[in-house]
Amino acid sequence: MNYLRYCVVISLLLVVSGCQTVPKDAFKLSATSLQDRQLQSRMYDTADEIALLSAGIHVLQDLGYTVDETEKNLGLVTASKHADAVNSGQIAGAVFLALLTGNVQTAYDKEQKIKVSFVTLPSKKEKGKYIARITFQRTVWNTQGQITTSETVKDKEIYNGFFDKLSKSVFLEAHQI
Template sequence: MHDSRLLPLGLALTLVLVVAGCTSIPADALKLSPESLRDRQLQTRVFDTEEEAKILAACSALLQDLGFSIDESETRLGVLTGSKDRSALNAGQVAASVIIAVLTGVVTPVDKNQKMRVSIVCRPVGEEKKRTAVRVTFQRIVWNTYGQVTTQERIGDPAIYQEFFDKLSKALFLEAHEI
């Protein structure tokens, strides 16, 4: 009852899986690009305090002041994530969609909603662990009117990171002086 025509197919499939399993990872797969090192510098600041919990509390309050909801907070690990939803409607995109619809009779989707996500990681640094590094990253995901993701990107504008760290520095200063 065995079909002898399936034997060569089975052997070929097995050979492909064995060969694919024996491939190695390219040497440069784990190499950091110059851009990733630049991004890390942009996204990280070191504060002269070892009180990680106070920094995370200040980060949490700052995110809420900026309109973010806190999604996850793990103080022991020094991790905080948040998000906020905003409209992604763009007048130019909507106008182009209307013109296309009028000329062709085809309705094209336009960007509708976006979710801004932020992740913060705090960790002690230095030989005596008397300082704390704070790294923040901002991402944006955009959905169109059909519910499809149209954009998923890391936000790399230096002004956004500078503004975040300026506000965090002020918050930590005020908290340290109990103002």
């Protein structure tokens, strides 16, 4: 009787998890999508899209990224880099846990891959001006090779930092959109 009960529960779990369903909000514009767009975009007083794209590439190179793909007819540059993801706090935690449990296999974040797409788009509101938009995304692996984080980066400082450098590179002032 008990055995059968377990079977029912397990098969119920299987039915529930068998087909993965897409999260309901995955393709819905989020409430913050306008703020996100403003955070990730700046408008530049230039009609030279190629110069803006090329300035973006230079800044990405300065930041240690390698360019993966470019399509100048669509104003697109994609780039990526592998970086350290070791966080000293997390290591301390892992060591503490290992001391406590005797389990030396405690994992901590080790490595991350950051992917970027940099896109230029003619402004719909102001003719002759271009909007540059950059988006960062990262995947973090721990010491056991498991993915611990996969996310879109939304830190303000990162975007502000990028556009500060881009503005210097194109000798133009960036305007909030």
